[in-house]
Amino acid sequence: MNVTPAANAPERPAQPLEQPRLDLAVIAEMVAPGARVLDVGCGDGALLQLLAQKKGVDGRGVELSQRGVNECVAKGLSVIQGDADTDLSDYPDDGFDYVILSQTLQATRRPRAALANMLRIGRRAIISFPNFGYWRVRAQFAFGGRMPVTGRLDYHWHDTPNIHLCTIRDFVEIVDELGAHIERGVAFDRAGAPIRFSAPWWVWNLFGEQAVFLLERGDQRL
Amino acid sequence: MSVLSEARPACSEGFAPKTVVFPPDRPLLTDGGGRIAPLTVAYETRGTLNAARSNAILLCHALTGDQYAAGVNPVTRKPGWWEAMVGPGKPFDTDRYFLICSNVVGGCLGTTGPASINPATGKPYGVDFPVVTIRDMVRAQAMLIDHLGIETLFCVAGGSMGGMQVLQWAASYPERVFSAMPIATAAKHSAQNIAFHEVGRQAVMADPDWRSGRYQEQGVRPEKGLAVARMSAHITYLSEAALQRKFGRKLQDRSAPTFSFDADFQVENYLRYQGLAFVERFDANSYLFVTRACDYFDLAADYGGSLAMAFKDTKTRFCVVSFTSDWLYPTSDSRAIVHALNAGGASVSFVEIESDKGHDAFLLHEPMFIATTRGFLDSAANARGLAPDGTSK
Numbered sequence: 001m002n003v004t005p006a007a008n009a010p011e012r013p014a015q016p017l018e019q020p021r022l023d024l025a026v027i028a029e030m031v032a033p034g035a036r037v038l039d040v041g042c043g044d045g046a047l048l049q050l051l052a053q054k055k056g057v058d059g060r061g062v063e064l065s066q067r068g069v070n071e072c073v074a075k076g077l078s079v080i081q082g083d084a085d086t087d088l089s090d091y092p093d094d095g096f097d098y099v100i101l102s103q104t105l106q107a108t109r110r111p112r113a114a115l116a117n118m119l120r121i122g123r124r125a126i127i128s129f130p131n132f133g134y135w136r137v138r139a140q141f142a143f144g145g146r147m148p149v150t151g152r153l154d155y156h157w158h159d160t161p162n163i164h165l166c167t168i169r170d171f172v173e174i175v176d177e178l179g180a181h182i183e184r185g186v187a188f189d190r191a192g193a194p195i196r197f198s199a200p201w202w203v204w205n206l207f208g209e210q211a212v213f214l215l216e217r218g219d220q221r222l
Numbered sequence: 223m224s225v226l227s228e229a230r231p232a233c234s235e236g237f238a239p240k241t242v243v244f245p246p247d248r249p250l251l252t253d254g255g256g257r258i259a260p261l262t263v264a265y266e267t268r269g270t271l272n273a274a275r276s277n278a279i280l281l282c283h284a285l286t287g288d289q290y291a292a293g294v295n296p297v298t299r300k301p302g303w304w305e306a307m308v309g310p311g312k313p314f315d316t317d318r319y320f321l322i323c324s325n326v327v328g329g330c331l332g333t334t335g336p337a338s339i340n341p342a343t344g345k346p347y348g349v350d351f352p353v354v355t356i357r358d359m360v361r362a363q364a365m366l367i368d369h370l371g372i373e374t375l376f377c378v379a380g381g382s383m384g385g386m387q388v389l390q391w392a393a394s395y396p397e398r399v400f401s402a403m404p405i406a407t408a409a410k411h412s413a414q415n416i417a418f419h420e421v422g423r424q425a426v427m428a429d430p431d432w433r434s435g436r437y438q439e440q441g442v443r444p445e446k447g448l449a450v451a452r453m454s455a456h457i458t459y460l461s462e463a464a465l466q467r468k469f470g471r472k473l474q475d476r477s478a479p480t481f482s483f484d485a486d487f488q489v490e491n492y493l494r495y496q497g498l499a500f501v502e503r504f505d506a507n508s509y510l511f512v513t514r515a516c517d518y519f520d521l522a523a524d525y526g527g528s529l530a531m532a533f534k535d536t537k538t539r540f541c542v543v544s545f546t547s548d549w550l551y552p553t554s555d556s557r558a559i560v561h562a563l564n565a566g567g568a569s570v571s572f573v574e575i576e577s578d579k580g581h582d583a584f585l586l587h588e589p590m591f592i593a594t595t596r597g598f599l600d601s602a603a604n605a606r607g608l609a610p611d612g613t614s615k
Contacts (some may be wrong), residue, residue: 076601
């Protein structure tokens with residue numbers, strides 16, 4: 001192919017509207033307008049920006065990578081360098097309305113402690129994570145005999161930051177243990193279509209490639 | 223001004239800074255129980271104050287800095303100390319903001335300090351000048367800001383000792399500080415910091431020309447002692463990597479060691495030059511006073527030992543910045559500030575900039591630092607309702 005890209009490139013709209021990552025769009029939809037939000041593991045700040053634009057939230061972020069932090073601050077977001085495992089304990093009780101952990105739970109050293117801290121800092125917590133119970137993951141392991149590598153989990157066993165993977169059923173169980181309840185939950189299949197809400201857990205767990213849960217703190221403190 | 227110019231060190235004779243003089247009925251009462259009256263504050267401004275008086279930024283200079291953050295310094299004839307950051311189109315944009323920078327109390331570039339005339343004796347204060355603190359410096363700045371008719375500063379920013387003043391401003395006058403940038407700084411001076419300062423002071427006082435601090439009246443200056451103080455301090459402003467890159471073990475204008483105590487090595491020559499250049503522009507007693515002010519700085523101590531209490535319920539937006547190779551005010555010092563701000567529920571960003579240039583990195587052209595500052599100020603300006611031309615929306 002000897003094509004000059006510029007010559008044949010279709011004319012693009014002046015301001016292409018970037019489609020936010022699927023789970024981010026769902027999370028943004030779960031947050032009440034004007035809320036105080038802490039995004040733990042905020043990366044380059046895409047969700048915080050989305051929340052500021054769509055919901056006018058008062059957002060703060062914590063990000064482990066200095067590169068991510070620098071990008072966020074340069075965008076005008078309030079973000080500090082920190083670690084979900086060690087730095088959440090510095091935050092006061094009820095400092096936020098929502099504490100969000102998107103695609104990060106599985107990379108924490110102590111996920112249960114991180115979740116408990118989130119529900120202490122905010123009355124509500126939103127967590128998105130890749131479902132290890134997804135049928136393709138199960139199939140790769142069961143029939144291929146190899147550690148699974150899928151679209152949501154595209155790392156090899158030796159270079160993955162994901163040290164605490166869980167299934168949707170595992171997650172539902174730990175939420176119960178923490179005395180929190182699930183206010184809303186959404187699971188998506190590979191195509192990004194949500195799984196019917198009325199479907200039983202095992203259907204979610206088998207066909208959901210990723211899930212997003214909105215939790216509310218229980219009455220008793222843990 | 224004739225009295226003041228008499229009190230200037232020899233280097234700045236004929237130098238007439240822009241000043242405001244607070245008469246004896248408006249004294250500066252210091253933390254140490256001293257009284258400075260009259261008080262002269264020398265300052266510079268750049269840019270234009272908008273009609274709503276909402277676009278003013280106070281820049282706080284470091285230990286041996288001055289009010290000349292940008293443009294040409296009339297004393298040294300060199301560019302201002304924050305030329306990388308201040309000017310049209312730069313992060314501290316003089317087309318958008320009204321920049322104010324004043325010489326600290328205890329300094330020697332126009333603001334009342336130990337070289338000024340003590341009205342009680344008609345002679346220079348010398349070591350009789352009241353020992354001032356960072357909070358005293360901030361009090362004097364607040365008097366200037368009042369004088370300029372500015373209620374709330376859009377931002378207070380500064381590095382090193384300037385960063386301490388930023389923290390003090392945010393703690394003392396939270397409602398007057400819309401945003402704050404403490405850079406390469408700490409909420410308290412560490413034992414190591416105090417130790418280095420003490421070496422510098424002892425070098426000054428060991429110089430026979432110091433004359434117990436009365437050198438001005440005797441027509442001499444403790445130049446050797448002050449130069450040594452500067453040489454040792456200068457090492458702390460650089461990183462090992464930067465020294466290695468710049469000088470290594472390279473020899474100065476010679477191919478072999480001379481087996482003498484000449485400046486064989488380039489690094490020796492460089493430090494000697496730094497020392498000599500410094501004594502031309504700085505007063506030895508001032509050096510004693512400003513280093514002492516840093517040593518006494520411990521913000522938490524004023525708030526029952528809790529730094530978080532210093533910033534409780536603050537509405538100020540903070541951006542804390544540190545540099546990886548700064549061992550004088552390391553990142554852990556900045557983190558302590560961030561933790562305290564978080565605990566107080568403050569809006570805070572924290573960035574550690576990758577640089578091998580040591581503590582001095584905040585004065586140099588660091589692209590990531592510039593981008594961070596620009597991003598932070600832009601978003602703060604939005605929140606403050608400042609248009610890109612600096613007018614109030």
